[in-house]
Amino acid sequence: MAESEPGRVDRAARLGTGAESRGRVRVETGGKRVRAVFGGTVVADTTAPLLVWEVPYYPTYYVPRADVRTDLSTPSGRTTRSPSRGEGHVSTLRVGDREAVDAVTEYPDSPLEQLRDHVRLEWSAMDAWFEEDEEVYTHPRSPYVRLDILPSSRRVRVEIDGVTVADTRGPRLLFETGLPTRYYLPKTDVRLDLLEPSDTVTHCPYKGRTEYFSVGEHTDIAWSYRTPLPESTRIAGLVAFADERVDVYVDDVLQERPRTKFA
Structure with a gap:
């Protein structure tokens, strides 16, 4: 993931x-x-x-x-x-x-x-x-990886199997070297009733401990950092989805699903 x-x-x-x-x-x-x-x-x-x-x-x-x-x-x-x-x-x-x-x-x-x-x-x-x-955690930090987490007023909407599971005009966009943009969304703009907590827990050397959520049969399709590392505090408590497996609309434009090893 x-x-x-x-x-x-x-x-x-x-x-x-x-x-x-x-x-x-x-x-x-x-x-x-x-x-x-x-x-x-x-x-x-x-x-x-x-x-x-x-x-x-x-x-x-x-x-x-x-x-x-x-x-x-x-x-x-x-x-x-x-x-x-x-x-x-x-x-x-x-x-x-x-x-x-x-x-x-x-x-x-x-x-x-x-x-x-x-x-x-x-x-x-x-x-x-x-x-x-x-x-x-996980592996050494690379001197060539940079993270930028920026507030945005772009509208971000996420669909899974045609059902809107998140819709916000206040996302945080995470830009990380070599990876696609990740959209972190306020929980108040996410259909939390559809998110089932998972037992999966992983660690990222740049962000910290990750908790996962499933939606129906889509296992571990969303995640959140409850208490991220200091350099990533801007995404604390927000929810991101695996863009490789969901439909993401940014300002009403459907985004191409990224092709990564996490697909």
């Missing part, structure tokens, strides 16, 4: 300082202090992380080996192979009675020289990640 939005396309036309690329993978040196916590222990703490775009949508952190508690990991004897990163040697992380199987990967002979003395920790296997002193 959109707005958990782990997927986004970076539009950067150039590489940052110290960047290296091979094939579709891009590597840059980051400037934030990054920490990973597992089992109540800080297992990685660095001020020189690498941002590695393993996929084009968002980066992954690689941490200098010297800044990782490698004494807590045990090689599993397994390997993984990437056409761009080479052969990865896999280890299991253990802290007390907790373990994260195959959560540690190193590429000592990678064709990408920058990766050779760095460690990749599986994001979802950690209990928490911090950029400086702020917890970050």
